[in-house]
Amino acid sequence: MPTFNTVVAGVHDSETGFRTVEVAALQAAEAGNRLILVTAFRGMVRGRSGDEETTYQSEDREAAERVLARAAARCAEVGASNVEIEAVPGEPVAVLVNAVKRHGADMLLVGNHGLSSIAGRLLGSVPSGVRKEARCDVLIAHTTTHEWRKLLSRRHHPRTSNYQRKIVVGVHNSPLSHRAQEKAAALCIEGGAKLILVGVRLPANMRELAYATDMLREDSYQAHDATFNRDAIAESLYEAEEHARELGVADVDKVIAHGDPGPGVLRVTEEREADLLVVGNRHDHGRAERALEWVTTRVSKHTATHLLLVD
Numbered sequence: 001m002p003t004f005n006t007v008v009a010g011v012h013d014s015e016t017g018f019r020t021v022e023v024a025a026l027q028a029a030e031a032g033n034r035l036i037l038v039t040a041f042r043g044m045v046r047g048r049s050g051d052e053e054t055t056y057q058s059e060d061r062e063a064a065e066r067v068l069a070r071a072a073a074r075c076a077e078v079g080a081s082n083v084e085i086e087a088v089p090g091e092p093v094a095v096l097v098n099a100v101k102r103h104g105a106d107m108l109l110v111g112n113h114g115l116s117s118i119a120g121r122l123l124g125s126v127p128s129g130v131r132k133e134a135r136c137d138v139l140i141a142h143t144t145t146h147e148w149r150k151l152l153s154r155r156h157h158p159r160t161s162n163y164q165r166k167i168v169v170g171v172h173n174s175p176l177s178h179r180a181q182e183k184a185a186a187l188c189i190e191g192g193a194k195l196i197l198v199g200v201r202l203p204a205n206m207r208e209l210a211y212a213t214d215m216l217r218e219d220s221y222q223a224h225d226a227t228f229n230r231d232a233i234a235e236s237l238y239e240a241e242e243h244a245r246e247l248g249v250a251d252v253d254k255v256i257a258h259g260d261p262g263p264g265v266l267r268v269t270e271e272r273e274a275d276l277l278v279v280g281n282r283h284d285h286g287r288a289e290r291a292l293e294w295v296t297t298r299v300s301k302h303t304a305t306h307l308l309l310v311d
Helices: 015-031 060-077 092-103 118-123 126-133 175-191 206-219 221-227 230-247 261-271 287-302
Strands: 006-010 034-041 044-049 052-057 083-089 107-111 137-141 166-170 194-201 252-258 276-280 306-310
Touching: 006 015, 006 092, 015 034, 015 060, 015 107, 015 137, 015 175, 034 060, 034 092, 060 083, 083 092, 092 107, 092 126, 107 126, 126 137, 166 175, 166 261, 175 194, 175 230, 175 276, 175 306, 194 230, 194 261, 230 252, 252 261, 261 276
Parallel strands: 006 034, 006 107, 034 083, 107 137, 166 194, 166 276, 194 252, 276 306
Antiparallel strands: 044 052, 137 306
16 A cells, blocks of 8 residues: 555646656655645636627637646656646645645645745745645655756666665654654655664753753763753654664664754755655744744755655
């Protein structure tokens, strides 16, 4: 049974839009899930014919349907057979979120186009909007650099090569992190990938650390261990590894990073050249939400990695 049963993928008429389609199609071809391609268009518009005001259908529907026909053909080329298409009037974020609800989808897939642009940062973008609104897992596919073909697919990594796909997941002791770890483990089992568990030690308060170090003298290592919460991080990683192996993940690695959680996890993701980064999605407005915004933007702008946000 696939990790995701029904996937909604946003489609738009551009080069990066069709790269998103290919990511979705390759994933569906390998996993066998149901794939629903959705595009938004302007609906009914009003105009005047002589002295009369008339409501008529926008020509955008026909253009949207042509785009979807091309997208469906691309899916067929790569072997995705269970594919449906929908052209829906409305704003893209609302259209995609409503499609998820209507079809009971367990994942929404969009490209990262717009996240790294000035307009996207100032006015908002589709991936940023759906991340906040959709109540399902959201995969933001990396499509905006020449490395976009670094897909979570065997198609671009022949089985005869020594390449092994790698999935990084951030680890900390919370229900949201546990859900992210389980989803990452399931994807590793499904795709034969290596699971890399990353725990991050938060930065110390340097003034307090210097005072404690001076007071403890030869036992100053205790201050460093306590400040960085060594035991808690190590224990969380150990438990995460044990659970992943119980689930059936064959290849698991553990890494401890230092600093703020977002930059720490991303450093490991870049150093290990991972194919996918998995983190929990946050819908609040606190520090964790701001950190996730940073991760999302950083991945989209600088890192050729797909990002899975687990609800």
